[in-house]
Amino acid sequence: MLSLSTQQLSVKLPLTSLSRMAAKKVLVVYAHQSTGSFNAAAKDAAVGVLASQGCTVEVSDLYAMKFKASATAEDITGEVKNADHFCYAEETKLAWEEGKLCADITEEQRKLTEADLIIFQFPMYWFTVPAIMKGWIDRVLTLGYAYSQEKRYSQGIFKDKKAMLSFTTGSHESMFSADGINGDMNVTLWPLQNGILHYCGFQVLAPQIFWAPSRIPSEERSAMLESWCTRLLFILGEKTLSFTPLDCFDGEKGFQLKPEVYEKNATKEYGLTVGIHLGKALPPNNQMKAGV
Incomplete structure (x- = not known):
C-alpha cells in the first residue's frame, strides 16, 4: 500500500502557517491511471494536507475525466476563421475572445483562473510529462488567455500565481546527475519549468521529485510521502526558482x-x-x- 494518511504524520501545523494558507485555492492537475499508484498517494497527500490548512483544493484527474489530449479544430465551437490554413494558436485565441472554446477547455481555464497554486502530479514519461498532461497544457494554456507576445516570462499573465511539478521517476537520482547516464535533471526540467510555467508568468516553486519509488522498499516510500506532507505545510511561503x-x-x-x-x-x-x-x-x- 503506497498511500499515507495525513493523520499518521507527526508534524504539527503552526498557527502562522494556518493563517498564511487559509482561503487559498489550489488546483492539482493529476495524470495517473491507477488509484493504487505512488502518484495517487502523492496527490491524495497534497489534497489532505492543503485542505486541512483551509485551502480549497480542486483536482483535475485527467484519465478519469478522459481528457482529450490532441489539440484540434474540434476545440472550437462553430466555424473556424480559416479552414484552409488552420492555425491552432490563432484560431483558439479568437475562440477564447469570442467565448467559443469547447466546454472541457473553459472548465479547466475556470479552475486555473481561480487557483493561487497549481501542482502538476505525474509520472515522468520519456523525460517529460505524459501525453494526456501535455494535451492539457496544449489546450488549456490558450494564446491570449495564458500568454501573449507582450505578456510572457517575468511579465506573464500568471505572475501572481505559483506552480510546481511533482513527479516520480523510473530511474534513481544518480542517473539524473551531471555525470549520470540520463544527464543533469536541471537540463531535463528547463523546457517544462522555463518554457511552459515561467513562460506563462508563473512563479515556479522547486519541483518535488520522488526518485524511483517503484525500486525502493515500502518504508522508504512512506518516508518520501511524509517528507512531501511536511513540505506542503509551508509550500506557499517558499522561495521560488x-x-x-x-x-x-x-x-x-x-x-x-x-x-x-x-x-x-x-x-x-x-x-x-x-x-x-x-x-x-x-x-x-x-x-x-x-x-x-
Whole structure:
C-alpha cells in the first residue's frame, strides 16, 4: 500500500502557517491511471494536507475525466476563421475572445483562473510529462488567455500565481546527475519549468521529485510521502526558482541579453540559467532548488 494518511504524520501545523494558507485555492492537475499508484498517494497527500490548512483544493484527474489530449479544430465551437490554413494558436485565441472554446477547455481555464497554486502530479514519461498532461497544457494554456507576445516570462499573465511539478521517476537520482547516464535533471526540467510555467508568468516553486519509488522498499516510500506532507505545510511561503527577467533582454535585437547584463556576468563562475549560460558551466541545481 503506497498511500499515507495525513493523520499518521507527526508534524504539527503552526498557527502562522494556518493563517498564511487559509482561503487559498489550489488546483492539482493529476495524470495517473491507477488509484493504487505512488502518484495517487502523492496527490491524495497534497489534497489532505492543503485542505486541512483551509485551502480549497480542486483536482483535475485527467484519465478519469478522459481528457482529450490532441489539440484540434474540434476545440472550437462553430466555424473556424480559416479552414484552409488552420492555425491552432490563432484560431483558439479568437475562440477564447469570442467565448467559443469547447466546454472541457473553459472548465479547466475556470479552475486555473481561480487557483493561487497549481501542482502538476505525474509520472515522468520519456523525460517529460505524459501525453494526456501535455494535451492539457496544449489546450488549456490558450494564446491570449495564458500568454501573449507582450505578456510572457517575468511579465506573464500568471505572475501572481505559483506552480510546481511533482513527479516520480523510473530511474534513481544518480542517473539524473551531471555525470549520470540520463544527464543533469536541471537540463531535463528547463523546457517544462522555463518554457511552459515561467513562460506563462508563473512563479515556479522547486519541483518535488520522488526518485524511483517503484525500486525502493515500502518504508522508504512512506518516508518520501511524509517528507512531501511536511513540505506542503509551508509550500506557499517558499522561495521560488530564479529566472532571468524579461527586461534583461533586448526585444529589438531578437531578445538577446543586453550588453550590460552580459558584461556584468562575464567574469562569474557560472552562467545565468540552464538556458542562457554564456558558454559557462550550468548553475548547480538551478532548476531544482530555490535561492541557488
